[in-house]
Amino acid sequence: xxxxxxxxxxxxxxxxxxxxxxxxxxxxxxxxxxxxxxxxxxxxxxxxxxxxxxxxxxxxxxxxxxxxxxxxxxxxxxxxxxxxxxxxxxxxxxxxxxxxxxxxxxxxxxxxxxxxxxxxxxxxxxxxxxxxxxxxxxxxxxxxxxxxxxxxxxxxxxxxxxxxxxxxxxxxxxxxxxxxxxxxxxxxxxxxxxxxxxxxxxxxxxxxxxxxxxxxxxxxxxxxxxxxxxxxxxxxxxxxxxxxxxxxxxxxxxxxxxxxxxxxxxxxxxxxxxxxxxxxxxxxxxxxxxxxxxxxxxxxxxxxxxxxx
Numbered sequence: 001x002x003x004x005x006x007x008x009x010x011x012x013x014x015x016x017x018x019x020x021x022x023x024x025x026x027x028x029x030x031x032x033x034x035x036x037x038x039x040x041x042x043x044x045x046x047x048x049x050x051x052x053x054x055x056x057x058x059x060x061x062x063x064x065x066x067x068x069x070x071x072x073x074x075x076x077x078x079x080x081x082x083x084x085x086x087x088x089x090x091x092x093x094x095x096x097x098x099x100x101x102x103x104x105x106x107x108x109x110x111x112x113x114x115x116x117x118x119x120x121x122x123x124x125x126x127x128x129x130x131x132x133x134x135x136x137x138x139x140x141x142x143x144x145x146x147x148x149x150x151x152x153x154x155x156x157x158x159x160x161x162x163x164x165x166x167x168x169x170x171x172x173x174x175x176x177x178x179x180x181x182x183x184x185x186x187x188x189x190x191x192x193x194x195x196x197x198x199x200x201x202x203x204x205x206x207x208x209x210x211x212x213x214x215x216x217x218x219x220x221x222x223x224x225x226x227x228x229x230x231x232x233x234x235x236x237x238x239x240x241x242x243x244x245x246x247x248x249x250x251x252x253x254x255x256x257x258x259x260x261x262x263x264x265x266x267x268x269x270x271x272x273x274x275x276x277x278x279x280x281x282x283x284x285x286x287x288x289x290x291x292x293x294x295x296x297x298x299x300x301x302x303x304x305x306x307x308x309x
Contacts, residue, residue: 018055031063042295042305046257053246053253057234060241061295061305062281069162069203069284070131073124076201076225077132077158105156107134108145110200113172120286124160143178146188150180153194162283164205164224165290166275167212174217192219199223206232206277206290234278234292241280254278254294261302263293282306 022039025031039058046054064072081098088094107128109121128134140148148155164170177185192198198220200213205224213222231240235251242250258264258271272278274289281288287296287308298304 015051015055018058022058025063031065037063037306038303039305041303045261045302050253050257053250056242056246056250057280057292057295058305060280063306064203064281064283066284070127072203072225073127073160073201074131076203076223077128077160079223079225080199080201101156102132102134104154105134105138105158106145106148107139107158107160108142110159110161110170111142111173111176112169120163120283121159121161123285124162128158128160142173142176142188143180146178146186146191147180149188149191149196149198150186153191153196156197156199157188159198159200161200161202162204162286163288163290164202164209164213164222165277165279165288166206167209167216170200170213170220171216174220189217189219192217197221201225203283204228204281206279208275208277228279232279233272233276234280235272235276236278254292258294261294261297262300263297266299267293267297269293 018039022031031037043051043054043058080101081094084101085094085097088097107125109125111121125139128139129136145157149157159170159173161170174188177187180186188198196219200220200222202222202224204226205222205228207227207229210222210224210227213220230236231238233239234241234254237247239247239250255264255271258267263271267273269289270276271293273292277290278292279288279290280295281291282295287306295305296308298307
């Protein structure tokens, strides 16, 4: 994660350690009940020689429950206050600038390449009201946010979302023509040329996705709560998610298990997941396509660790 360049590699763990850790996470409700996330049943998918790798996957797996998501969301947005009040001449001035931003901002969401009502950004548009207490009239769809921006270039726009993997969804939203009235259309890319404050605060972003957005979306300020570099891929040669003893053979073991589960043949994005990112994370409300499919696959008798909703 961000600021973890000196993090030590994962350490090899025992079965007893993982069982006690999993039980603790469930007891304190950081992980959900076993109907939604079932480590014991998932471990039974693996052969004896694969068990050390499966145990390590459980050890490094990141699950963000709803209270944690709310806290990250609040922190990501409140983190904008530092840059928005940098020119303030006093504490009172800084508070006034932040209040002005919150009163004027239009909150909107990222739409996928093919917009759907289930896009995850819509969840966070709702949380802007519930968690940040933004007025409901300020929470709008992208077309209305763009129209507000074009009517007043000083109107800030905040995109909210959970995850940036490859950056394609935000890129599509940035470049998509939206109707602005009288038969005309425009894009956020065009509106950004007026120097408007357009910011995007995903909870988690890969550095790969951030690089894509920097290239495709000039003028968009991206401020994730956390960023993951390439070493957080389970199949990276220098992955920090494996202990030294397992890292050299980990990719081969994951591939063989994926082949046995039918993932190599059937998974839409390949056995490493979207963009071959092979991440080990899930959110309370969704599992990203960039997560390693072995963690959520539920076909051919493979029991998922976490079910996709």
